[in-house]
Amino acid sequence: MTTLSIIKADTGGFVGHSEVHPDMLSAAGDAVRDAVTRGLLIDGQVSRCGDDISLIMTHEHGADAEAVHSFAWNTFLRTTEIAKKLGLYGAGQDLLSDAFSGNLRGMGPGYAELEFTERPSEPVLCFLADKTEPGAWNLPLYKMFADPFNTAGLVIDSKMHAGFRFEVYDLYQDKRIVFDTPREIYDLLMFIGAPARYVVHSVQSVTLDIPAAATSTQRLSLMADKYVGKDDPVMIVRCQSGLPAVGEVLEPFAFPYSVAGCMRGSHHAPIMPVGLAQATPARFDGPPRVVALGFQITDGKLIGPRDMFADPSFDRARTMANEVMDYLRRHGPFEPHRLALEDLEYTTMRELEQRLADRWQPMHTETRVPAQTR
Numbered sequence: 001m002t003t004l005s006i007i008k009a010d011t012g013g014f015v016g017h018s019e020v021h022p023d024m025l026s027a028a029g030d031a032v033r034d035a036v037t038r039g040l041l042i043d044g045q046v047s048r049c050g051d052d053i054s055l056i057m058t059h060e061h062g063a064d065a066e067a068v069h070s071f072a073w074n075t076f077l078r079t080t081e082i083a084k085k086l087g088l089y090g091a092g093q094d095l096l097s098d099a100f101s102g103n104l105r106g107m108g109p110g111y112a113e114l115e116f117t118e119r120p121s122e123p124v125l126c127f128l129a130d131k132t133e134p135g136a137w138n139l140p141l142y143k144m145f146a147d148p149f150n151t152a153g154l155v156i157d158s159k160m161h162a163g164f165r166f167e168v169y170d171l172y173q174d175k176r177i178v179f180d181t182p183r184e185i186y187d188l189l190m191f192i193g194a195p196a197r198y199v200v201h202s203v204q205s206v207t208l209d210i211p212a213a214a215t216s217t218q219r220l221s222l223m224a225d226k227y228v229g230k231d232d233p234v235m236i237v238r239c240q241s242g243l244p245a246v247g248e249v250l251e252p253f254a255f256p257y258s259v260a261g262c263m264r265g266s267h268h269a270p271i272m273p274v275g276l277a278q279a280t281p282a283r284f285d286g287p288p289r290v291v292a293l294g295f296q297i298t299d300g301k302l303i304g305p306r307d308m309f310a311d312p313s314f315d316r317a318r319t320m321a322n323e324v325m326d327y328l329r330r331h332g333p334f335e336p337h338r339l340a341l342e343d344l345e346y347t348t349m350r351e352l353e354q355r356l357a358d359r360w361q362p363m364h365t366e367t368r369v370p371a372q373t374r
């Protein structure tokens with residue numbers, strides 16, 4: 001079995017929250033090459049989207065492996081040191097804990113991991129996003145694996161007719177549930193249409209009985225109990241031969257749907273699919289970006305990446321994202337550009353409510369006429 005792990009963290013931004021400094025990428029690259037030489041990893045690459053570094057690694061240790069997670073943690077400590085030395089912004093931002101213990105759960109860095117037996121040819125897409133949250137994958141995952149208007153294979157390929165199984169996490173209550181599609185699509189949509197709370201964690205093929213997709217699902221604000229930056233999620237999707245084709249997996253991003261994130265993690269904004277060269281959110285710390293790195297995995301080796309969104313077929317999504325951004329920005333601090341209050345409660349709202357608690361007065365003194373005299 002091969003495990004593909006993407007482990008990511010924001011350990012400092014260059015400039016502000018817009019990019020990762022090249023020195024940090026090169027230090028992470030050295031660490032990954034060394035881990036391959038030592039035999040910890042079969043293969044590994046370093047990439048980035050906005051201010052987040054992603055370690056893309058193949059190995060045989062399975063998901064949640066201490067050896068791999070502690071390697072990533074130590075690598076992020078190293079990139080944090082560089083960020084501190086260069087005075088970069090938010091150095092060590094996502095490292096919430098002082099010491100590593102066992103695995104990265106609850107410690108800040110995000111990760112998506114998929115353990116599988118390699119098929120004769122194994123095309124995989126690694127998605128990295130910046131300035132948004134894990135629920136941002138709900139809509140595209142639904143379209144890829146459950147919407148025949150997106151994925152022709154659901155109709156045309158008999159291996160896909162039995163559908164896909166979605167595992168959904170409730171991030172507020174630490175519970176999980178599994179839905180079978182197409183039978184339960186309405187139940188599924190009821191939950192995943194609320195992506196701040198319900199997040200698709202994984203998808204499995206019913207017919208092939210193999211894992212098809214995995215996402216990172218932590219929410220930093222829920223862990224730290226305050227705003228500490230958005231979670232900037234990652235996702236792995238296997239493609240072809242009874243799974244959605246590469247083009248079907250990319251297709252949902254031709255529509256720049258609205259996600260939560262952007263400036264101060266507090267706004268709805270369109271997600272913009274971009275090539276790596278454009279994965280540098282500038283305007284209003286946004287619009288949120290997504291890159292798709294394509295690999296063929298062969299004997300555990302990462303053959304790639306191909307920069308899948310660096311393609312003119314996504315130009316119109318980018319143009320539309322800019323238009324939608326203009327429209328939303330004109331709302332300034334008003335909803336629906338700004339997030340609804342319940343999604344802001346882990347940021348400043350609670351503090352503000354406490355500060356103003358004494359100034360709120362009842363709106364009416366008791367002037368209501370008793371019922372029997374009406």
Ligand code: F6R
Pocket residue numbers: 016017131229230262263264265285
């Ligand atoms: C988005 C993000 C930024 C910051 C913003 C303010 O995920 O991290 O939008 O929230 O740049 O940052 P501070 O408060 O550090 O000045």
Ligand code: MG
Pocket residue numbers: 010012013016017051090093229
């Ligand atoms: Mg940052």
Ligand code: MG
Pocket residue numbers: 010050051052130131232
């Ligand atoms: Mg980020």
